[in-house]
Structures are given as structure tokens and as C-alpha cells.
Amino acid sequence: MADQSEASDFVVHVDQLLKKIKYVYLFATNQVWNPLFEPLPRNRTYEELERIAREVRKDIIRVTNAAGSGHPGGSLSSADILTALYFRLLKHDPKNPKWEGRDIFILSKGHAAPGYYSVLAEAGYFSKEELMTLRKMGSRIQGHAHTDVPGVEVSTGSLGQGLSIANGFALSYRLDGRSQRIVALLSDGENDEGQTWEAAMFASFRRLDNITIYVDRNGIQNDGFTKDILDTSPLEEKWRAFGWNVIVIDGHSMKQIVEAYEASLKVKGKPTAIIANTVKGKGVSFMENNVAFHGKAPNKEETVKALAELDAGRGSQ
Amino acid sequence: MSPAAVKMESQRREYGRALVELGARNRDIVVLDADLSVSTRTADFGKAYPERFFNCGVSEANMVTTAAGLAMAGKLVFASSFAVFLTGLTYNQIRQSIAYPRTNVKIVASHAGLSVGPDGATHQMLEDVGLMRGLPNMTVVVPADARETYQATHALASFKGPAYMRFGRADVPAISDEGSDFAIGRASMLRKGADVTLIGCGQLVHTCLAAARQLETEGISASVVNMSTIKPLDTGMVDRCARDTGAIVTVEEHNIINGLGDAVCSAVAAHYPVPVTKIGTMDTFGESGEAGELLVKYGLSAEQIAMKAARTVETKKRMR
Ligand SMILES: Cc1ncc(C[n+]2csc(CCOP(=O)(O)OP(=O)(O)O)c2C)c(N)n1
Numbered sequence: 149m150a151d152q153s154e155a156s157d158f159v160v161h162v163d164q165l166l167k168k169i170k171y172v173y174l175f176a177t178n179q180v181w182n183p184l185f186e187p188l189p190r191n192r193t194y195e196e197l198e199r200i201a202r203e204v205r206k207d208i209i210r211v212t213n214a215a216g217s218g219h220p221g222g223s224l225s226s227a228d229i230l231t232a233l234y235f236r237l238l239k240h241d242p243k244n245p246k247w248e249g250r251d252i253f254i255l256s257k258g259h260a261a262p263g264y265y266s267v268l269a270e271a272g273y274f275s276k277e278e279l280m281t282l283r284k285m286g287s288r289i290q291g292h293a294h295t296d297v298p299g300v301e302v303s304t305g306s307l308g309q310g311l312s313i314a315n316g317f318a319l320s321y322r323l324d325g326r327s328q329r330i331v332a333l334l335s336d337g338e339n340d341e342g343q344t345w346e347a348a349m350f351a352s353f354r355r356l357d358n359i360t361i362y363v364d365r366n367g368i369q370n371d372g373f374t375k376d377i378l379d380t381s382p383l384e385e386k387w388r389a390f391g392w393n394v395i396v397i398d399g400h401s402m403k404q405i406v407e408a409y410e411a412s413l414k415v416k417g418k419p420t421a422i423i424a425n426t427v428k429g430k431g432v433s434f435m436e437n438n439v440a441f442h443g444k445a446p447n448k449e450e451t452v453k454a455l456a457e458l459d460a461g462r463g464s465q
Numbered sequence: 466m467s468p469a470a471v472k473m474e475s476q477r478r479e480y481g482r483a484l485v486e487l488g489a490r491n492r493d494i495v496v497l498d499a500d501l502s503v504s505t506r507t508a509d510f511g512k513a514y515p516e517r518f519f520n521c522g523v524s525e526a527n528m529v530t531t532a533a534g535l536a537m538a539g540k541l542v543f544a545s546s547f548a549v550f551l552t553g554l555t556y557n558q559i560r561q562s563i564a565y566p567r568t569n570v571k572i573v574a575s576h577a578g579l580s581v582g583p584d585g586a587t588h589q590m591l592e593d594v595g596l597m598r599g600l601p602n603m604t605v606v607v608p609a610d611a612r613e614t615y616q617a618t619h620a621l622a623s624f625k626g627p628a629y630m631r632f633g634r635a636d637v638p639a640i641s642d643e644g645s646d647f648a649i650g651r652a653s654m655l656r657k658g659a660d661v662t663l664i665g666c667g668q669l670v671h672t673c674l675a676a677a678r679q680l681e682t683e684g685i686s687a688s689v690v691n692m693s694t695i696k697p698l699d700t701g702m703v704d705r706c707a708r709d710t711g712a713i714v715t716v717e718e719h720n721i722i723n724g725l726g727d728a729v730c731s732a733v734a735a736h737y738p739v740p741v742t743k744i745g746t747m748d749t750f751g752e753s754g755e756a757g758e759l760l761v762k763y764g765l766s767a768e769q770i771a772m773k774a775a776r777t778v779e780t781k782k783r784m785r
Contacts, residue, residue: 292588305584342527
């Protein structure tokens with residue numbers, strides 16, 4: 149018995165040593181985050197972020213129109229969060245999507261792929277021309293988030309699974325002593341799924357303080373307003389009761405999106421849920437708060453009108 | 466019937482219409498959906514009988530198990546969503562609470578198969594028939610067109626016990642004028658030939674008919690069977706086809722593993738072995754694209770079916 153445990157101590161020791169050596173190697177070769185090496189500027193001002201978000205919104209309109217289907221409403225409500233993540237908050241490298249040092253982002257609400265892809269294209273993961281092939285046969289740009297698309301970390305589309313994936317990443321990274329952040333974007337409809345709460349309970353019990361999630365609370369799901377289909381309120385209290393650090397923000401304020409994220413990085417012992425109050429269809433007057441545009445692409449006239457509105461400055465604060 | 470004259474109809478719409486009719490007749494019918502009621506058309510029932518319709522939100526596992534509870538308490542329950550969520554997220558719930566205790570729940574899925582189109586692989590369910598037919602006590606129905614969907618909904622309401630029915634999102638061509646009345650467990654012979662039998666289900670039955678017409682121009686005479694119940698399989702019909710034509714081709718909008726093809730193969734192997742070619746998706750996921758072009762890309766067009774049928778006839782001759 150004694151021999152056995154000594155032997156296993158030795159194995160653990162060697163294992164840890166190997167991990168350290170690997171880490172030094174990764175650090176030296178710029179494969180883990182190193183403050184001296186920033187692939188992307190992460191100091192953009194709120195005004196710059198707002199300008200980028202406007203471009204992203206225009207792409208969401210163009211690309212869903214070109215596809216003739218897709219989910220513009222929930223893409224527009226998430227556009228500011230996604231922009232802030234990819235242009236200021238996340239550590240990532242569009243030139244090297246598999247960079248070991250990157251933070252991990254999971255689009256749990258996989259139908260918001262048009263928003264996600266638009267941000268990834270804007271960040272330079274692939275071309276805008278390729279973006280425009282969304283949902284076409286033979287294209288990599290699949291209808292729901294898919295890992296064949298450069299920059300997409302996890303394939304999603306069936307709601308309610310993203311947080312469990314995040315938990316897996318978070319456990320693994322903690323085991324390996326890696327400091328990268330695990331970030332997921334959930335919809336309010338995903339709070340209907342039991343799995344979300346199984347994952348929520350697990351994350352807090354395991355003290356996964358390397359997780360930050362945003363919940364895009366736009367108040368609309370597929371069949372109608374969330375308050376009429378399955379009311380999730382009081383959502384803050386639910387997440388708090390499940391052991392999470394909860395921050396409620398205006399999900400269209402770059403300042404609040406950024407500050408909440410930065411605050412989450414300092415929290416010890418708990419994962420953080422940022423509940424972002426948003427407007428479905430944000431930025432386009434006739435799409436805002438309109439259930440119809442959850443899963444319907446704008447037609448030609450609507451596209452012209454939407455682009456004109458976005459150019460005229462709606463969609464930013 | 467020229468291809469241009471084919472009537473395209475929605476199976477979903479006919480499902481919704483049948484539910485509304487049934488709701489008027491039977492006060493014990495309760496309908497559940499999981500935030501897709503507009504797409505599955507259960508919303509039509511919800512409008513007519515709001516007190517007997519429950520939208521469960523995006524909680525499929527909760528929904529099917531609630532359906533089981535309602536049925537145990539005496540209700541006749543129809544629960545709907547997209548095929549991928551309704552069978553994939555709920556398998557053990559269906560197994561334990563519906564199949565095992567023989568609960569009177571009708572699990573009715575729309576958006577099955579490749580023809581979901583642009584939403585892509587995450588939404589194109591190609592394994593649901595396999596999941597459901599593998600469950601003891603489960604009946605599995607795949608109606609061929611809108612009219613048969615309507616009839617099957619009525620038939621399911623009169624049938625006691627667990628059942629799964631699936632159909633697609635896209636409008637499908639009508640075969641009704643060539644078909645007979647629907648009954649659970651009974652296949653129908655739509656066309657009688659001598660060289661090979663095409664056994665199809667769902668919207669591909671129509672494609673089988675087109676393939677048979679094409680084969681005729683090549684001098685091959687094909688039977689076409691609409692196998693609208695996958696389980697219990699009409700083994701009598703399969704046996705007859707095997708004896709009469711000596712070669713079988715199965716056609717389904719489903720993985721060739723575990724679907725109609727495998728069900729037919731089991732029956733053929735047990736009773737009267739003849740060559741069988743299974744046509745379906747070749748153990749692969751789908752992808753984004755338009756319904757029609759995807760069916761062609763994945764080998765489910767009349768031309769490709771005819772080609773494989775001709776090859777199966779060759780195989781039969783070689784084996785003699
Ligand atoms: C498990 C599962 N069930 C059903 C669906 C179909 N569906 C797609 S989006 C959606 C609801 C949309 O509302 P929400 O989740 O709040 O997203 P958002 O409003 O942010 O777009 C549903 C039911 C799905 N994708 N996954």
C-alpha cells in the first residue's frame with residue numbers, strides 16, 4: 149500500500165513538473181497570454197466600439213437578407229456584447245484562431261450566428277465575402293454556429309448546452325493552471341432549459357470563478373414575449389440563489405458591458421452572470437421588440453430601410 | 466401526372482388542422498409545445514382551445530415528461546417540437562415515462578430531415594426514427610404527404626399507447642390521388658412492378674414514384690410502396706415485395722443506419738433474403754442549403770434512386 153501511494157505521489161509530481169515545463173515553453177513561444185504581446189488592441193474607446201457595433205449590425209442585416217433566412221432579432225440584441233467582447237475584452241488572435249493563450253467564448257444561443265459571424269468577420273477571422281455566403285450550400289458559414297468557421301470555438305444551435313461546455317473548459321483550465329477566461333453568451337429563453345440550471349448549480353458549487361456569462365435578456369423568445377410563454381423572472385434572484393455573482397446592466401451600453409466584465413474578473417470563488425437588459429432587434433426601428441423578426445430575414449425594402457437607419461446613427465447610444 | 470402539376474402542401478398545416486378538429490370532438494385532448502408552436506402549427510390548437518394548450522417554453526425534457534403525467538392522469542396528449550429537440554433532448558424521459566409504462570402520449574415532430582434547409586446540421590434530424598423505433602412499445606409513423614399527415618393524426622388519436630410521428634418543414638408533393646387510406650401498421654402499394662420494389666417513407670415516396678417512371682423508360686419495372694408506419698413494420702408487404710420482385714431499394718430522409726432501411730433489411734433477412742439497397746443519408750450530418758438542392762447533394766433525387774435501383778436489379782441477376 150505504502151509503495152503504491154508513494155508511486156502515485158511520484159506520478160503526480162512528474163505530471164505537475166511536465167505541466168510547468170510545458171507552460172514555460174508555451175509562454176516563451178507566445179502561445180499563452182503574455183502582457184508584452186497583444187495580438188489585438190484591447191484599449192478601444194466606447195465610441196470606437198459603438199462605431200464597430202454599427203458596422204456589425206449592418207452586416208447582420210445584409211447577411212440575413214442575402215441568406216433569405218436566419219435570426220436577425222437576437223443577433224441585433226447581442227451585437228453590442230459581442231462587439232465589446234471581440235474588440236476589447238477577450239484575448240484572442242484572428243490571425244491565429246487556435247492561439248493557446250486565447251480566452252474561450254461560447255455562443256450558447258447558437259441561432260445568433262449572424263451576429264457572431266459578423267463580429268468575427270469584422271475582427272478579421274474570415275472575409276466579408278465569405279460572410280455573405282451564410283446558409284448557402286457548400287459554405288463553411290453554417291446556419292448555426294459551427295466550428296468549421298474560423299474563430300468559432302463550439303458548435304451550438306440546440307439551446308441550453310453552452311454553460312455546461314463552459315464548465316468543462318473552466319474545470320480543465322483550472323486543473324492545468326491556465327488563467328484564460330471562459331465566457332458564454334446565453335439567451336433569456338435558455339433559462340427555460342433545465343440543463344442551464346444543472347450547469348448553474350455545478351459551476352457555483354465547483355467555484356468556477358474563471359467563468360463570466362452574459363444573459364441577453366431581450367424579453368422575447370420564439371413564440372412570443374418571455375413573460376407570456378414562460379416567465380423567467382425574477383431572473384437576478386434565481387442566478388443569485390444558484391450561488392452566482394450577479395450584475396445587471398444595460399446590454400447596449402458599452403461602458404456597462406465592459407465594466408461588468410472587468411468587475412467579474414476580480415470576483416473570487418464564484419462565477420459571474422451579467423444579466424444584460426437588451427432590446428430584441430436593437431438598432432432598427434421596425435425590428436425592435438418585434439417578435440416577427442426572431443427568425444425571419446429582412447426583405448429587400450426592409451434591408452434598405454434598416455441600413456439607412458443604422459447609417460443615420462441608430463443602433464449606437 | 467406531370468411534375469409541374471404536382472400540388473405542394475404543408476404537412477404541418479394538416480397536423481394543426483387535424484388537432485383542431487380532434488379538440489372539438491374530444492375534451493380530453495391536451496396539446497403541449499416547447500416554444501415552436503407557430504412552426505409546428507400546434508398554435509392553431511392553442512388558439513381554438515387555449516385552456517387545453519400549454520406552451521412549456523424551451524424545455525423539451527420537461528415537456529415530454531409533463532405529457533406523460535397528463536396522460537397518466539387520463540388525458541390524450543400530443544406533444545410537439547422540432548424532431549431534433551423532441552427526440553434528441555428527451556430520449557431517457559421518453560424511454561422511462563412514455564415507452565416503458567405505455568403512456569398514451571403522441572410525440573409529433575416537425576422539421577425532420579435534411580429539408581429543414583438553411584438552419585443546417587444542428588436542426589436537421591436524421592437519427593430520430595432510429596432512436597424511437599429502438600424503444601419497446603413505441604409506434605413510429607412517417608406520413609408521406611399532407612393528406613396522410615392529416616389522416617395519421619386522426620389515427621393516432623384513436624390509437625392507445627405511445628407513438629412517434631415525424632414530418633418535415635418544407636411543403637411536399639401530394640401523392641394522395643395515387644394512395645389509399647392510412648392505417649397504422651399498413652403499407653400501401655402505389656405501383657406494381659416486376660423487377661424491383663422501391664420502399665419509401667415521408668416525402669421521398671413521391672420521389673420513388675418519379676424514379677419508377679424513369680426506370681420504366683429504361684425497361685425496368687418497379688413497384689413502389691409507401692411504408693408510412695416504420696414500426697410495427699408491415700412485414701407481410703415486405704415479404705410479398707421480396708417474393709414478387711426479388712430486389713428492394715429503401716428510400717428515406719434519414720440516416721441509412723437504424724431507419725426504414727434497417728427495418729426492411731431485418732424483415733427481408735428473416736423471411737425471404739433478396740438484395741436490398743438502402744438509400745438515405747450515408748452516416749453523415751447535413752449542412753445549410755435549400756431543401757431541394759440538399760436532397761440532390763445527399764443522393765435523394767429520383768435520378769439517383771433510379772440509378773441505384775437499376776444497379777440493384779443487376780445485383781439480383783448476378784446472384785441468380
Ligand atoms: C433546445 C432547443 N429548442 C428549441 C430551439 C428552437 N429555438 C430557436 S431560438 C428559440 C428561442 C429564442 O428565444 P431566446 O432563446 O430568448 O433567444 P433570443 O431572443 O436571444 O434570440 C427557440 C425555441 C432550439 N434552438 N433549441
